[in-house]
Amino acid sequence: MELVTIDDIRAAAGRIKGVAVRTPLVRMGEAWVKPESLQPVGAFKLRGAYNAVASLRPGGVVTHSSGNHGQALAFAAREFGVPCVVVVPEGTPRVKTAAIEGWGAQVVVVPPEQREIVAGKLAAERGLTLVPPYDHRAVIAGQGTVGLEIVEDLPDVEVVLVPVGGGGLASGVGTAVKALRPDVRVIGVEPELAADAAESLAAGHPVEWGTARTFRTIADGLRTALSDLTFAHISRRLDEIVTVSDDEIRAAMGHLARSARLVAEPSGAVTTAALLSGRVAAGRTVVVLSGGNVDPELFRQVI
Template sequence: MGKASDAGVNLQDIMAARRRIAPYVVRTPTVLAKGLKERVGAEVALKLDSLQHTGSFKLRGATNRMLRLSPAEREAGVVACSTGNHGRAVAEAARRLGIPAKITLSELVPENKLAGIRAHGAETIIHGRSQDEAFEEAHRLVREEGMTLIDTFDHPDVIAGQGTAGLELLEDMPDIDTLLVPLSGGGLMAGIAVAAKAANPNIRVIGISMERGPAMIESLRAGKPVQVEEQSSLADSLGGGIGLDNRWSFPLVRALGDDFILLSEDEIAAGMTHLYWHEQLVAEGASAVGIGALLSGKVKPRDGGTIATVVSGCNVDMATFTRVVAGDAY
């Protein structure tokens, strides 16, 4: 296992990010799950970043990145490519900081997430049938209009911003020995892993993704970033590639991740259903993968240990959510 500093992000970066973004983000609570201890044999803590202003953890990294732009970069504006939550975060951070913003998205993005981005004041551009094609449009805006790309996950300032959730979690629950983190492009897992391993090198950090197009896990298996076919999933926020030229999140996830788990759609649905009926939480599929991994038995607690998972967002299509928690076909 490598060191976090080898990949360019360290604990000091995350602590500086927390000071920087404090006026703009919520310090979200950590609560014990009421309905899980008996089922899984351990206390389970929930880090509720679904309570951020934009409904997901993404506001942390986007805000930290944009606060570090030069005056000239702010004037030229920013662009982001997003399946929804990152776009919403960039739009909100740009609005708060007075920076022009454009968000590129693929045709697969759910309508509720598109509307959410527009509600925060950013211009939206629909381009292509995949995240990769939407990224092409974002890069064109960088080349031709001089905008700055606010990467979804693969930038040290974004990773450091996401890692602030890990600092808060470990302050609230210092005895955690296992962390379950939703895994897509790896920004959240990388940042939290840096914070966690600095606090306690023996903490297990486990990345959880879906069986349908898990780009980071397929890249880890291949030993390098690879493309995967993007597929529809209840955990749509975990979709998309990690970028073939990934420089930051892939090395950190590879160095600091202790295990990686894939869930079926039924297992993701079980996590969403549990959070709703037993914890009174509305959570998108990506937020529920930690719970799904526990309920399925794919993650086992250590003897006497405490597990924590990040409830990373609540921006779910409510028609789909209602079908899932009612036990109907989805």
């Protein structure tokens, strides 16, 4: 299986320049936060979605998404003037579906287990190009630009913490960081209630928990399973995966708001939760805050 390379990531960086924000490193105590919540769509997903559309130049696109990738693809499709359809699972926060529609895309709501099936059918019926949220080399390369920027902005970084859901962000960040600084520890973080990636690494092959298990976690963006492609990346380019509880995620959201003045959705706060829990080795640490598209009522509760 052909893996993404540092050259792929550098090419992606050229394509997304001027569209995706080069997010800063924000000091939080002894660590730094990479706030991808500052992207125009509120999450890192813009990097991969835009790189994919810019590379493929399709006549129209469709995807399945828990929300953030859908927003990103809708944004990219609007920039290139092509139609976009986003299939989302029932229970997706309204703040995310409203944002997808706001960028001009059509939203189709289906039961969680039907997401990929329906997206595939729509692609065939309407002649659209399927751009999956993580199982695509161009998407992974785009997400890898996060790691590229971390090493460029903090060359002596020692530890990078990155959320793991479907594995696209972790695959890209791990590829970039390890290519530039092989000595840096890249650690994935996922919720205890959706710890399929940790189990997959232990088993030596992708393990899927299913929506009945993963939809228990508050971190709605990390409920997806690894693909063969993302498993191949993270099994070679991550040092380990740690898990955090939903209570720790809530506490981390509040900590980010108070200590770094950053809004984080649950999926974006898992890395800070891991840092605060003491489960990761000490060192010059960067935590990737993957997104800030949080339901307002939930945010009110956690702070």
